[in-house]
Amino acid sequence: MAAYIVATVRVTDAEKFAAYGKGIAGLSEQFGGESIAKGPVAEWLEGEGPAGERVVVSRYPDADAARAYIASAQYQAAAALRAGAGEVVMRLLVDPA
Structure with a gap:
């Protein structure tokens, strides 16, 4: 079953x-990941969110592959670099089909 990582991001320090x-460039592909969509929120259709929020959606062959990407040493090292550079919330969605 395909799995998706859906991240919402608000950057507060662009350089950091x-x-x-740079630390995660090309990494998700090593785990079968594929970028589906990414960019700034164009419009709030219902409810509210923070100004400048971006959304990133990646598809993986299964939940284990998505989890392995996040758990990888390279991802963890890169995530440490972003500490204090923004707010990131990641969700794992699993397609039941």
């Missing part, structure tokens, strides 16, 4: 956050 981006 860029180091995180």
Whole structure:
């Protein structure tokens, strides 16, 4: 079953956050990940969210692959670089089909 990591991101220190981006460049593909969508929220259709919020959606072959990506040493090292550079919330969705 396909699994998706859906991240909401609000960057507060672009330079520091860029180091995180460089640290994970190409990493998700090593776990079968594929970028589905990413970019700033264009419009709030219902409810509210923080100004400048971005959304990133990646698809993985299964939940284990998505978890392995997040648990990898390379990801963890890059995540440490982004400390204090923004707010990130990651969710794991599993397609039941």
